[in-house]
Structures are given as structure tokens and as C-alpha cells.
Amino acid sequence: MFTLIFLLLVIELPFSGSRTEKPLCFPQSSPCVSQDGDLIIGGFFSLYSVEVSSFTGSEHPHKACHASQWIYKNYQQVLALKFSVEEINNNPSLLPNITLGYHIYNAYHSDARTMESSLMWLSGSSHIIPNYSCSGQDKSVAIIGGATYSLSVQMGTLLELYRFPQISYGPFDPILNDRVKFPSLYQMAPMDSFLHVGIVRLLLHFGWNWVGLIAPDDMSGETFFWDMQTEMSRNNACVAFTEKIPVSERRHAESHVAFMPRILQSSATVIVIHGDSDTLMILRHSQNPAFILFKVWIVTSHWDITVRPHNLVAYSFHGALIFSHQTKEIPGFKHFLRTINPTKYPDDTFLKNFWNSVFLCTGDLTAVEEEKCSPNTSLESLPLHHFDMTMSDLSYTIYNAVYAVAWALHEMSLIRSEIGFIGNEESHVVPQFWQLHSFLRNIQFNNSAGYQVILDEQRNSVGEYDILNYQACPNDPEVLVNVGKFLPQAPFGHDFTICEEAIVWGWIDSKASQAGCSETCGPGFRKLSQEGQPVCCFDCVQCPEGEISDHRDMDYCVKCPEDKFPNGMRDGCLTKEVTFLNIKEPLGFTLACTALFFSLLTALILGIFVKYQETPIVKANNRNLSYVLLISLCFCFLCSLLFLGCPSSVTCLLRQTIFAVVFTVAVSSILAKTITVVLAFKATRPGSRIRNWVRPRVSNSIVLICSLIQVTFCSIWLGTSPPFPDTDMNSEPGYIIIKCNEGSVIAFYCVLGYMGFLALGSFVVAFLARNLPDTYNETKFITFSMLVFCSVWLSFLPTYQSTKGKAMVAVEVFSILSSSVGLLGCIFIPKCYVILLRSERNTQESLKKSSSNLHIAPCL
Structure with missing residues (x-):
């Protein structure tokens, strides 16, 4: 009763007044091709389309309909079923003594028409008689159909009432995998669980991050949008727009008005199209080639980009990249296609109609057209948009589906034979279709290409994809070139491959297509x-x-x-250049020459003092201290050479300690000289006890004690945290500076501080004694020398801290040289002037005369 009511609704639906705004157009008769056999398999394929012009509701629906048109490429699906049935019938080891036949119907993308075709199949007659099967129809065992989700649901709703097995060859849909809702429906296609991952990998490879998405306005489209947006978001890519295409097989003149302008006006130059050839029927006729030439298209597996009118619109998809399911080449299929012609199957009027339509064999023909319409003409001569000699993934799935039914029947017949089934011959040959379910659920076999086919929904294979490049230049034939692969279950790095050299881009190349929301940020x-x-x-x-x-x-x-x-x-x-204060560079060479010059000058002055050692000016203020001071100054100049050149462990240990010790000796000598002058002046007073302190050993003791204290500091420094060679990566851009790390900074500044303390003491004593009456009183010169010395080293501290790299070393060398020159120039140059140029002042008589006038004796 339910079926009858359902049928009446279906029959009245196209002419119902409530549905007049969307008329349904049916041809006068449903196309059908059949081949008889012991068992019959039904096939529902989208072979015809119907165009509908604008419909206002006032005219009869049939008057708004244009004639049915062939979808030529889909005829390969019929041939795949025919080939597989013939191959099975010729195989003695599979279904022996049983032949398979088939009935093929056109599957319109229409609820009412699909229901009508399904009822015709169940009734076995062009007259629909619910719950009644015409003679011979009880041989039917399964249906292969459902190129789309909606067709599978429409057919399954009716077929499930009879538990009739339906094997869907369309794209895998998780909703159809629900055993509760669709217990009699099986899906042959592999799962597209990782298709969105492969597309995003392709986008990232070419740097495309501003992409438009197009999908049909159904559940599969919603799922695709969600998966793509999630995956793109994870990889910092953005969706420029999403466009839902109305699902219809009919072509309305105004159908593309709403969505095409939005697609064309988008700044996205890369557009991904997801769907199948049936649900995206409108898109076949909606392209405006004047604009779409400047888009890069990425197409998913089930939308055949070549199924459309062959005109200027075809070339707008030139350069498109297609994710196509990998298929194994079925042995003998291409040869079968080459041999197909109406002569080989004279009783197949369906083939004859197809042949006449595809080769335009109607009316008066020219000689060239007659040659095309010859029965010996091969399908191989047809262009790609009419027929493809390579087995499509849908045809491959249909081939496997027919074999799945055959193997299920084969296992059923084996079991029936083993249990010694008792019954008439008819019952033995024709099993009940509902008995096939238990075998289909667990079917597993290897097809003729060696690929394992599993129909169990829990073990359905994951889709693997070839990436094809569609090349449709105006003067060349259309071709699909394999340019890459995406294997989701392969190890990372081997799962995605692309050969850019093999890609022929369309009217916009991969680099120009990166324009989007923002310009690309270049390196830097x-x-x-x-x-x-x-x-x-x-x-x-x-x-x-x-x-x-x-x-x-x-x-x-x-x-x-x-x-x-x-x-x-x-x-x-x-790469940074390794550098240091090199003696070969101008700064280092200048400092080295300066140090050598002044060390020689100091040695020359020492020689002058030795030569004139008996003169009063040399003997005054303790000449031994003068010798010590000159020798220490000579070493001060020479120790600066340790700071030049590439630092090593030895030079790092010696440079600061030697500098500290020799400078301490020099400053101690000056301190001893100053104290000697003060003591000598005090000792001239009658009865002064200080006279006993005015002896050379006292001044020598001062130098020795002060130097030993500095040596102690240096020994502690070397014993605890000695200097060592180090590298400075950051002071000067582009250079790695090799320097000496001072080790303990506290020890370094303690050594400098001790020298500063001695220098300050010498300056204070000399400043206080600068006006003492004495012919050869050198405290004035010592005052100036210590003023220079202290000024240099007070300036050194902030300058040393603010400089980096080689400049830091140069500052210390300059401080050593300038302070040493200050001591040498202020103390000894005036004496040399007197010795060499004013010798009359360097006599005993002159000394006595000055002494008698000043009542002061020089300190010898």
C-alpha cells in the first residue's frame, strides 16, 4: 500500500500546480539498452541531459523543454559494464554455466524521474506497476547506480523497501555508509578523507594563499567547505569566497546570473571546484571566457572538466590542475573500445543512436562525414571532450562493482552446491536478490589489474590521486597530462610530488596567480x-x-x-671575517711604530744619563731612581706590543700583568723621587732626625715594596681567574673579533686602581713640594707628568667601557703610550735640554752658587 501511494505522488509530481515554478521535463520514452542472461544486473548512468529555458508557469512544461542531449563521455560507463559482463561470461572459472545480462537506464538528476526509472526497473516494463514484476524480471540480482549522493538516496529509498542490493559507483559519502539508514547500499569508490589535505599541499607548494571555493549546494559541498577552511586555516591560507552552485541537471538561461559575477569580480585568481559532473551541470554552460581566462582552476576528481560544449569556454579551463583518483589499467579495455562499432553489435540500437549522435551521422553527408560515419570508424578518433580512451575512475569503479556482484554470486553458488541444495534447476540458477547481502558485505577479490577490491565499509580504501594538467590550446588536441601524485598514506616527503616542468599553465602562470588580499612580502x-x-x-x-x-x-x-x-x-x-688588532693594518702599525720609537728614545735618554752620570743634574734627586724609571718606561713602551697581533694564551696572560708591574715600578720610582725631595728639604734643618731617612736604600725600599704589592695582586689574579683568548661575535657587524677575556674583571680593576692610587699619591706629594727652593728641584715636572698620567687614565676608564672589539684594545694601547710619553717628556726632556744645550748650568760652580744663594744643598 505504501509503495502504491508513493508511486501516485511521484507520477503526479511533475504536473502538480504547486511545483510549476520548477518544471520537470521528461523525454517521451526512457532510453534503455539490455542484454539478456541467466542473471540480470541493472545499471543507472547519466547519459542524457535536459535543458530547460525560462518558465513563467503559463505554458505547458513540455514546451519549455529542449530535446535530450547526449553526455557523450558518460557512455564509457555503459561500455565498462558491457566489457566486464562479457569478460565474466567468457571466464570459465567465474560463474560457470551462468551468464550475466544487464538492463541500462538513464539516471536523470531529478527526484521524480529517478523514482520513475527505478519503478520501471522493478516492474520490468515501461508501464509502471507497483509490487508487480513482469516475466523474466525475477532474474534481477543487483543495481549499479548512484553517480551522486542524491541519486543514491533517491534510488535507495525505493529499493530498500525490497532489500534490493544497490552498489553506488559515485563519490564516497560518509552519510551513505550508515548501515541503519541504508542497509542495502554499498559504495565502491575509495574514501576522499584526505582530498582536502592534498589540495592544500598543492596550494602551499605554489604559494597560493588567497583561494576561492566552489561546490554544489548540498551536504557534500558543506563538508568540503568545512574541511578546506579548517585545513587552510591550519596552514595560514585564506578563503577569498565560497560559492554554492545550485544542484540541477537543467540549464536555465539566467542560472548563472547570481553566482558568476561574484566569481569573476573576486580578487582570487586561484579557484578550487569540488563536485561531480551531474551536480555541477550548470557550471558547464556558465563561463564567460572573456574573464575566466585569467583564473587558475583546481578541480577535484569527479567533475570531468572536459564534459561541456566544445567552444571558447573550453579554453578558459586551459592549464587547470585536476585531482583524479588513481586507477589501474584494465587489460584489454582499450582494445575493446577500439573495436566497438554498430556492426559488432547490430541489435544494440542504443549504440547506434550514440554513434550517429557523436559522429553527426544524420541527413545528407559529405564524403568526409560519410567516412566518419563508417561502421569501421573507431571511438579513438573522437576528441577528448567527446570520448576518452583512458578508463575514467567512474568506469573503473563500475568495472569493479560488476565483478563484486559476480564474485558474490560465485561464492553463493559454491555454498549452495556444497550444502547439496535441493530444488529445481530454475531455483538453482536464479538466487533471490536479498540473499546476496551476506556475501557482498564481506566480498574481497583481486581484479584483472591485480588491485585488491574490498566492499566492506569498515575496510574501504583511502583514495590515492594523480594530479593531471588539462591542456586545451586552440590549435592542439585536448590532453590530460599526469604531472604529480598525492598518496595520503605514504611517508611524509613521498606523499606529495609535483613536476612543475611538465605543467602547461593557462592564460595566467603560477607566479602571477599569487595576487590576493595582499602583495607578497619578499625576502628581507x-x-x-x-x-x-x-x-x-x-x-x-x-x-x-x-x-x-x-x-x-x-x-x-x-x-x-x-x-x-x-x-x-x-x-x-x-660569514663573518675573523679579525683582531693586527700589526699589519694601519692602526696597529702606527701604534707599533710609536711604541718602538719612544722605547728607542727612552733608551737614548738612558744612554745620555749614563754618559753624564757624574754631572750634578743627573746626580740630583737620586740618579739610580732615574735609571730605574727610564728602564721601566722603556718596558712600558715595549709592553704595548703584546696587545698587537692575534691573542694567544701566553700573550693574554702576559699583557696585563707585565703592563701592571712595569707601570707600578715606574710610578713607584716617581713616588720615591718625590718623597726623597721632601725628605731632603726637611733634613736641611739643624738637628733634624729625618737626615737618616735621606738615603738611597730608603727610596729603593719604597720602589721594591710598592712593586711587590702589585706583583701579589697579579699573582692572585693569575691564580684564580686568569685572562684567556676569547671571541667577540657582536661588537662589530660582519666580524668575529679575537680578544683576550680579562677573566676576573674585579682583579683587572684592582690592578688599575692600585696604580691609580700610587699615581695619585705621587701627584699629591709632588704638588705640595712643587715650590720648595732647590736648583734642581724636579717636583714641578713630576707634578705635570702625574697630572698628564692621571688625566690619561681617568679618561681611559669611560672610554674603555664604551668601546668594543679592536677599539677597546687600541684605547688601552694608546693610554699606555700617552701616559708613558707624558712621564718621559715632563720629567726627562727638561733635564736633557740642560745636559745637551745648557751645559753651563750643569756644573758644580753653578750648583754652589745657587746653593749659597738659596742656602740649600742638592740631594746626591
Whole structure:
């Protein structure tokens, strides 16, 4: 009763007044081709389409309908079923003594028409008689159909009432895998669980991050949008727009008015199309070639990009990339296609109609047209948009589906034979179709290509894809070139491959297609997100100093390794040059020459003092201290040479300690000289006990004690945290500076502080004794020398701290030389002037005369 009511609704539906705004157009008779056999398999394929013009509701629906049109390429699906049935019938080891036949119907993308065809199949007659099967129809065992989700549901709703097995060859849909809702429906196609991952991998490979998405307005489209948006978001790519295409097989003149302008006006030049050839029927006729030439298309597996009118619109898809299910080449199928013609199957009027339509064999023909219409003409001569000699993934699935039914029947017949089934011959040959379910659920076999086929929904295989490039130049035949693969279950790095050299781009190449929400940020720049905009909308800002970006569209700039530094463009790292204060470079050479010159000058002055050692001016103020001071100054100049050249462990240990000790000796000598002058003046007073302190050993003891204290400091320094060779990576860009690390900074400044303390003491004593009456009183000169000395080293401290790298070493060398020159010039140059140029003042008579006038005797 339910079936009868359902049928009456279906029959009245096309002419119901409530549905007049969307008329359904049916041809006068349903196309059907059949081959008889012991068992019959039904096939529902989309072979015809119907065009509908504008319909106002006032005219009869049939008057708004155009004639049915062949979808030529889908005829390969019929041939795949025919080939598999013939192959099975010729195989003595599979279903022996049983022949398979088939009934093929056109599957319109229409609820009412699909229901009508299904009822015709169940009734076995062009007259629909619910719950009644015409003679011979009880041989039917299964239906192969459901190119789309909606067709599978429409057929399954009716077939499930009779538990009739339906094997869907269309795209895998998780909803159809529900055993509660669809217990009699089986899906042959592999799962597209990772298709969106492969598409995003392709987008990332070419740097496409501003992409439009097109899908049918149904559940599969919603799922695709969700998966793509999630995966793209994870990989910092953005969806420029999403467009839902109305699901219809009919072509309305105004059908593309709503969505095509939005697609054309989008700034996205890369567009992904998901769907199948039936649900995207409208898109076949909706392209405006004047605009779409400048788009890059990525097409998923089930929308045959070549199924459309062959005109200028065809070339708008030139260069498209297609994710196509991998299929194994079935042995003998191409040969079968080459031999197909109406002569081989004279009783097949369906084939004859197809042949006449595809080769335009109607009316008066020219000689060339007659040759095309010859029965010996091969399908191989047809262009790609009419027929493809390579087995499509749908045909491959149909081939496997027929074999799945055959193997299920074969196992059923074996079991029936083993249990000694008792019954008439008819019952033995024709099993009941509902008995096939238990065998289909667990079917597993290897097809003729050696590929394992599993129909169990729990073990359904995951789709693997070839990436094809559609090349449709106006003067060349259409071709699909394999340019890559996506194997989801392969190890990372081997799962996605693409050969860019094999790709022929369309009217816009892969680099030009990167225009989107924002321009690409080149190397040397980083992305700065725009507030309130998607992550693909950003500004480009240059990397800060010291950082680089060596790729396009980097989110962050990175620092170079320590041994490298950024180049001027900040898009790469250059190797740093190893450097130090080299004696061969101008600064080092100048400092070295200065040190040698003044050390020689000091040695010359020492020689003068030795030569004139008996003169009063040399003997005054303790000449031994003068010798010690000159020798220490000579070493002060020479010790600066330890700071030049590549630092080593030895030079790092010696440079600061030798400098500290010899400078301490020099400053101690000056301190001893100053104290000697003061003591000598005090000793001239009658009855003074200080006279006993005015002896050479006292001054020598001062020098020795002060120097030993500095030696103690240096020994502690070397014993606890000695200086060592080190590298400075950051002081000078582009250079690795080899320097001496002072080890203990506290010890270093203690040594300098002790020298400063001695120098300050010498300055204070000399300043207080500067006006003592004495012919050869050198405290004035010592005051000036210590003023220079203290000024130099007080300036040294902040300058040393503020400089880096080689400049720090140069500052210390300059301080050593300048302070030493200050001591040498202020103390000894005036004496040399008297010795060499004013010798009359360097006599005993002159000394006595001055002494008698001043009542002061010189200290010898």
C-alpha cells in the first residue's frame, strides 16, 4: 500500500500546480539498452541531459523543454559494464554455466524521474506497476547506480523497501555508509578523507594563499567547505569566497546570473571546484571566457572538466590542475573500445543512436562525414571532450562493482552446491536478490589489474590521486597530462610530488596567480597582520637590524647564527671575517711604530744619563731612581706590543700583568723621587732626625715594596681567574673579533686602581713640594707628568667601557703610550735640554752658587 501511494505522488509530481515554478521535463520514452542472461544486473548512468529555458508557469512544461542531449563521455560507463559482463561470461572459472545480462537506464538528476526509472526497473516494463514484476524480471540480482549522493538516496529509498542490493559507483559519502539508514547500499569508490589535505599541499607548494571555493549546494559541498577552511586555516591560507552552485541537471538561461559575477569580480585568481559532473551541470554552460581566462582552476576528481560544449569556454579551463583518483589499467579495455562499432553489435540500437549522435551521422553527408560515419570508424578518433580512451575512475569503479556482484554470486553458488541444495534447476540458477547481502558485505577479490577490491565499509580504501594538467590550446588536441601524485598514506616527503616542468599553465602562470588580499612580502621583509582582517591580509615591513628573512611571506624575521651577519638587503647571512688588532693594518702599525720609537728614545735618554752620570743634574734627586724609571718606561713602551697581533694564551696572560708591574715600578720610582725631595728639604734643618731617612736604600725600599704589592695582586689574579683568548661575535657587524677575556674583571680593576692610587699619591706629594727652593728641584715636572698620567687614565676608564672589539684594545694601547710619553717628556726632556744645550748650568760652580744663594744643598 505504501509503495502504491508513493508511486501516485511521484507520477503526479511533475504536473502538480504547486511545483510549476520548477518544471520537470521528461523525454517521451526512457532510453534503455539490455542484454539478456541467466542473471540480470541493472545499471543507472547519466547519459542524457535536459535543458530547460525560462518558465513563467503559463505554458505547458513540455514546451519549455529542449530535446535530450547526449553526455557523450558518460557512455564509457555503459561500455565498462558491457566489457566486464562479457569478460565474466567468457571466464570459465567465474560463474560457470551462468551468464550475466544487464538492463541500462538513464539516471536523470531529478527526484521524480529517478523514482520513475527505478519503478520501471522493478516492474520490468515501461508501464509502471507497483509490487508487480513482469516475466523474466525475477532474474534481477543487483543495481549499479548512484553517480551522486542524491541519486543514491533517491534510488535507495525505493529499493530498500525490497532489500534490493544497490552498489553506488559515485563519490564516497560518509552519510551513505550508515548501515541503519541504508542497509542495502554499498559504495565502491575509495574514501576522499584526505582530498582536502592534498589540495592544500598543492596550494602551499605554489604559494597560493588567497583561494576561492566552489561546490554544489548540498551536504557534500558543506563538508568540503568545512574541511578546506579548517585545513587552510591550519596552514595560514585564506578563503577569498565560497560559492554554492545550485544542484540541477537543467540549464536555465539566467542560472548563472547570481553566482558568476561574484566569481569573476573576486580578487582570487586561484579557484578550487569540488563536485561531480551531474551536480555541477550548470557550471558547464556558465563561463564567460572573456574573464575566466585569467583564473587558475583546481578541480577535484569527479567533475570531468572536459564534459561541456566544445567552444571558447573550453579554453578558459586551459592549464587547470585536476585531482583524479588513481586507477589501474584494465587489460584489454582499450582494445575493446577500439573495436566497438554498430556492426559488432547490430541489435544494440542504443549504440547506434550514440554513434550517429557523436559522429553527426544524420541527413545528407559529405564524403568526409560519410567516412566518419563508417561502421569501421573507431571511438579513438573522437576528441577528448567527446570520448576518452583512458578508463575514467567512474568506469573503473563500475568495472569493479560488476565483478563484486559476480564474485558474490560465485561464492553463493559454491555454498549452495556444497550444502547439496535441493530444488529445481530454475531455483538453482536464479538466487533471490536479498540473499546476496551476506556475501557482498564481506566480498574481497583481486581484479584483472591485480588491485585488491574490498566492499566492506569498515575496510574501504583511502583514495590515492594523480594530479593531471588539462591542456586545451586552440590549435592542439585536448590532453590530460599526469604531472604529480598525492598518496595520503605514504611517508611524509613521498606523499606529495609535483613536476612543475611538465605543467602547461593557462592564460595566467603560477607566479602571477599569487595576487590576493595582499602583495607578497619578499625576502628581507616580514608580514605584519592588519587588524580585523584575515591572516592573508597583511602589510610588509622590513626586518629589524640584525635579523633577516630569506623566504617570501615570513611571519617573523630570524637572527643569523653567531658566526654570520645579515647582508645589506637583510635577506641572507654572510660569514663573518675573523679579525683582531693586527700589526699589519694601519692602526696597529702606527701604534707599533710609536711604541718602538719612544722605547728607542727612552733608551737614548738612558744612554745620555749614563754618559753624564757624574754631572750634578743627573746626580740630583737620586740618579739610580732615574735609571730605574727610564728602564721601566722603556718596558712600558715595549709592553704595548703584546696587545698587537692575534691573542694567544701566553700573550693574554702576559699583557696585563707585565703592563701592571712595569707601570707600578715606574710610578713607584716617581713616588720615591718625590718623597726623597721632601725628605731632603726637611733634613736641611739643624738637628733634624729625618737626615737618616735621606738615603738611597730608603727610596729603593719604597720602589721594591710598592712593586711587590702589585706583583701579589697579579699573582692572585693569575691564580684564580686568569685572562684567556676569547671571541667577540657582536661588537662589530660582519666580524668575529679575537680578544683576550680579562677573566676576573674585579682583579683587572684592582690592578688599575692600585696604580691609580700610587699615581695619585705621587701627584699629591709632588704638588705640595712643587715650590720648595732647590736648583734642581724636579717636583714641578713630576707634578705635570702625574697630572698628564692621571688625566690619561681617568679618561681611559669611560672610554674603555664604551668601546668594543679592536677599539677597546687600541684605547688601552694608546693610554699606555700617552701616559708613558707624558712621564718621559715632563720629567726627562727638561733635564736633557740642560745636559745637551745648557751645559753651563750643569756644573758644580753653578750648583754652589745657587746653593749659597738659596742656602740649600742638592740631594746626591
